[in-house]
Amino acid sequence: MSVVVPECCDDLKRERGRCLFNKEELTNILDGGPKLTEKRRRIEKMLINTPELFDDVSPDYLSHEDRYSNELRKATQLMTTLEKNGFTYNDAVTTGTGLWLLMDGNPLSLHISMFLDTIKGQSNPQQLQEWLPLAEKFKIIGTYAQTELGHGTFVRGLETTATYDSTTKEFVLHSPTITATKWWPGALGKTSNHAVVMAQLYLGGKCYGPHIFMVQLRDLETHRTLPGIVVGEIGPRLGMNSNDNGFLQFNHHRIPLTNMFMKHSQVTEDGKYVKPLHSKLSYGTMVQTRVGIVYHASRELSRALIIAIRYSAVRHQSEMVPGDPEPQILDYQTQQYKLLPHLASFFALRFSARALLEVFIGTSAGLGSGKMNMLPELHALSSGLKAVATNDAVKGTDICRLACGGHGYLSSSNLPRIYTAIAAGITYEGENTVLFLQVARYLIKSFRASSQGQTLPFSVSYLRVQPPSSHAPLMSDRGLVDALGAGVRWMVGEAERRLQQLVDSGHSPHAAWNACSVHLVQCADAHTRYYICEQFVDAVSKLGETVSSGVHEVLRQLCRLYILHRVIQTAGILLRCGAVDGKALTSIEEEECHLLATLRIQAVSIVDAIDIKDVFLKSTLGAWDGNVYQRIYEEAQKSPLNKSDVTQGYYQYLRPLMKANL
Numbered sequence: 194m195s196v197v198v199p200e201c202c203d204d205l206k207r208e209r210g211r212c213l214f215n216k217e218e219l220t221n222i223l224d225g226g227p228k229l230t231e232k233r234r235r236i237e238k239m240l241i242n243t244p245e246l247f248d249d250v251s252p253d254y255l256s257h258e259d260r261y262s263n264e265l266r267k268a269t270q271l272m273t274t275l276e277k278n279g280f281t282y283n284d285a286v287t288t289g290t291g292l293w294l295l296m297d298g299n300p301l302s303l304h305i306s307m308f309l310d311t312i313k314g315q316s317n318p319q320q321l322q323e324w325l326p327l328a329e330k331f332k333i334i335g336t337y338a339q340t341e342l343g344h345g346t347f348v349r350g351l352e353t354t355a356t357y358d359s360t361t362k363e364f365v366l367h368s369p370t371i372t373a374t375k376w377w378p379g380a381l382g383k384t385s386n387h388a389v390v391m392a393q394l395y396l397g398g399k400c401y402g403p404h405i406f407m408v409q410l411r412d413l414e415t416h417r418t419l420p421g422i423v424v425g426e427i428g429p430r431l432g433m434n435s436n437d438n439g440f441l442q443f444n445h446h447r448i449p450l451t452n453m454f455m456k457h458s459q460v461t462e463d464g465k466y467v468k469p470l471h472s473k474l475s476y477g478t479m480v481q482t483r484v485g486i487v488y489h490a491s492r493e494l495s496r497a498l499i500i501a502i503r504y505s506a507v508r509h510q511s512e513m514v515p516g517d518p519e520p521q522i523l524d525y526q527t528q529q530y531k532l533l534p535h536l537a538s539f540f541a542l543r544f545s546a547r548a549l550l551e552v553f554i555g556t557s558a559g560l561g562s563g564k565m566n567m568l569p570e571l572h573a574l575s576s577g578l579k580a581v582a583t584n585d586a587v588k589g590t591d592i593c594r595l596a597c598g599g600h601g602y603l604s605s606s607n608l609p610r611i612y613t614a615i616a617a618g619i620t621y622e623g624e625n626t627v628l629f630l631q632v633a634r635y636l637i638k639s640f641r642a643s644s645q646g647q648t649l650p651f652s653v654s655y656l657r658v659q660p661p662s663s664h665a666p667l668m669s670d671r672g673l674v675d676a677l678g679a680g681v682r683w684m685v686g687e688a689e690r691r692l693q694q695l696v697d698s699g700h701s702p703h704a705a706w707n708a709c710s711v712h713l714v715q716c717a718d719a720h721t722r723y724y725i726c727e728q729f730v731d732a733v734s735k736l737g738e739t740v741s742s743g744v745h746e747v748l749r750q751l752c753r754l755y756i757l758h759r760v761i762q763t764a765g766i767l768l769r770c771g772a773v774d775g776k777a778l779t780s781i782e783e784e785e786c787h788l789l790a791t792l793r794i795q796a797v798s799i800v801d802a803i804d805i806k807d808v809f810l811k812s813t814l815g816a817w818d819g820n821v822y823q824r825i826y827e828e829a830q831k832s833p834l835n836k837s838d839v840t841q842g843y844y845q846y847l848r849p850l851m852k853a854n855l
């Protein structure tokens with residue numbers, strides 16, 4: 194059968210012809226510098242030259258078992274390819290490239306992230322020397338087993354016990370109830386032969402709270418489960434079904450004393466406990482992963498944006514003016530309003546992720562020399578940014594899908610897979626509401642400290658009870674960000690007042706907290722977004738000194754759009770606290786509409802500059818050449834239902850129905 198394929202590529206040619214900035218320069222900025230762009234491209238080239246890393250058949254057509262095996266095959270191939278070519282798996286993670294090839298839940302991802310990070314961050318020198326080389330060379334393969342059937346959020350409520358037996362110098366690991374079963378850890382079901390396990394430490398009958406233990410789960414030769422351990426896979430999930438998320442139970446399973454991670458807290462041979470410098474140091478791997486997730490979320494959002502924006506430039510639908518040719522759907526203002534604020538969000542998240550990474554590196558260096566004072570701020574920033582980044586990436590990815598109409602619902606658009614993968618990010622590594630409440634706790638504490646005249650750390654210094662008055666004109670970027678800051682200050686002040694009022698009227702502080710928690714979550718969200726706006730404005734103004742005017746103008750427009758959009762979203766609060774008036778809001782709304790039209794002109798070039806190649810986008814709708822319809826058609830031919838003209842189902846069910854006398 195021959196198919197008539199409309200010629201689409203001219204649209205993208207025309208779009209690209211309108212580019213007024215140096216794409217390569219913007220690519221370098223997004224990568225963090227020309228050297229990092231060059232390194233990413235070297236990794237990409239190497240991966241593209243490894244055909245084993247690519248699927249002939251979509252995982253959608255494979256059985257659960259084959260899906261897992263296929264992804265494991267590619268994951269192991271990826272690790273060996275990287276190693277052979279002198280790269281680390283971290284290179285593939287930080288550039289995104291490796292993760293995109295393993296598109297459906299890579300069974301080695303927990304090993305190369307949380308398992309290795311725990312070994313590096315929680316081991317004493319002897320443990321590091323013993324475990325790190327084994328893990329780095331994949332002689333042992335592990336995961337991070339913390340969550341249980343009964344508890345994920347409330348780590349202090351975990352039920353798995355690790356009871357020290359000083360006669361044998363061993364810990365006895367036990368799962369006393371069904372709810373103590375470890376549940377969810379990626380790669381726990383079938384892949385891992387080790388796990389770092391969070392369990393309640395018991396010494397002489399006393400509980401010392403959650404601590405981390407290195408536990409071997411499977412024999413290193415036969416891969417069979419060791420006695421005293423029950424392990425398996427938890428079954429299908431919304432997405433990432435090529436991973437083997439697992440369950441784990443211990444039946445009085447013994448491990449040596451030296452298998453407790455002892456960098457921060459220790460147990461001596463005679464069963465004495467040595468306290469850590471800060472009680473939450475054992476949560477370090479979670480904090481580090483949250484920092485990585487901010488990058489990860491921005492990358493996934495960028496893939497969805499490239500797909501949806503290119504498609505919107507290729508797709509023609511309806512008549513804008515009766516009788517005129519059908520316009521590109523990107524010309525509709527409503528389509529621009531769907532997509533372009535999320536494009537601005539991607540840039541905002543990318544700059545904020547970088548700023549957060551610097552805070553993380555600075556705090557980690559401080560911890561190395563015993564300085565704990567930056568830990569609360571890192572916890573608040575990483576919690577808030579992880580929550581905003583994943584919330585926005587999920588929302589943005591779904592909007593991208595909707596913006597592609599029916600074809601966005603096709604698996605071959607890759608939007609469903611990007612969506613389901615990033616959707617898990619709202620829940621894992623700290624459920625977002627819970628993380629926002631941690632941020633709120635920090636905000637209220639800081640606000641109260643300020644009322645007592647204390648100096649506040651940098652990220653909350655704008656909450657000062659008597660802030661210096663802003664000199665920036667309201668409609669400047671700085672002026673609007675100051676207005677947003679005033680809005681957050683008002684919200685936090687209001688939350689504090691309500692909390693106090695409830696306590697004064699006889700509620701316990703905890704009951705008052707719960708009664709204000711909707712408002713507190715809004716404070717945390719608003720604070721984090723204020724921080725993101727600040728980072729975006731700072732980054733663009735710093736870059737202004739070094740980049741060409743075309744690139745600077747694009748960044749300035751994206752930053753402006755992000756701020757305007759945020760002001761409109763918070764209009765109610767800003768009006769209530771008097772930071773803006775109705776007249777200003779009207780002009781901000783009008784400016785946003787103008788800006789959408791301006792940014793639309795170069796939108797395709799901007800997403801081109803994100804520089805993600807077709808093999809990593811994996812989308813029929815988002816490919817560079819815009820040959821959308823041919824690709825969709827070809828992908829459909831791969832459906833197993835198309836292997837024969839008449840399916841078995843016809844003979845088995847349909848024909849009998851048609852022949853029946855109903």
Ligand SMILES: CCCCCCCCC/C=C/C(=O)SCCNC(=O)CCNC(=O)[C@H](O)C(C)(C)COP(=O)(O)OP(=O)(O)OC[C@H]1O[C@@H](n2cnc3c(N)ncnc32)[C@H](O)[C@@H]1OP(=O)(O)O
Pocket residue numbers: 286302306337339340345346347348349379473476477479480482485486489568569572620621622623624627631634635638
């Ligand atoms: C690469 C990308 C690929 C991406 C690929 C990534 C793959 C990831 C796969 C998924 C993996 C997982 O999900 S692994 C499992 C992840 N699980 C979680 O994240 C669990 C979330 N829960 C928690 O983190 C915690 O239990 C939390 C909610 C914070 C509550 O802890 P507690 O009850 O112990 O603490 P609270 O009583 O609330 O608070 C007591 C004080 O401790 C402080 N505190 C709490 N946590 C702190 C912390 N981490 N650091 C510093 N301080 C902390 C609080 O601010 C309080 O300070 P004061 O106010 O000063 O008293």
Ligand SMILES: Cc1cc2nc3c(=O)[nH]c(=O)nc-3n(C[C@H](O)[C@H](O)[C@H](O)COP(=O)(O)OP(=O)(O)OC[C@H]3O[C@@H](n4cnc5c(N)ncnc54)[C@H](O)[C@@H]3O)c2cc1C
Pocket residue numbers: 303336337338339340343344345346347376377378379438617620621622623624626627630
């Ligand atoms: C795809 C995926 C992969 C995962 N991988 C791992 C892994 O590798 N290792 C691992 O250990 N775990 C893993 N997890 C588990 C994950 O970390 C937990 O699911 C997560 O921490 C949330 O905990 P929960 O499931 O107990 O949710 P719950 O805490 O039960 O949350 C349910 C609801 O209760 C609310 N809630 C809970 N506590 C509070 C509170 N204090 N205040 C207000 N509201 C509250 C939440 O906001 C939410 O709306 C994974 C989960 C998923 C989905």
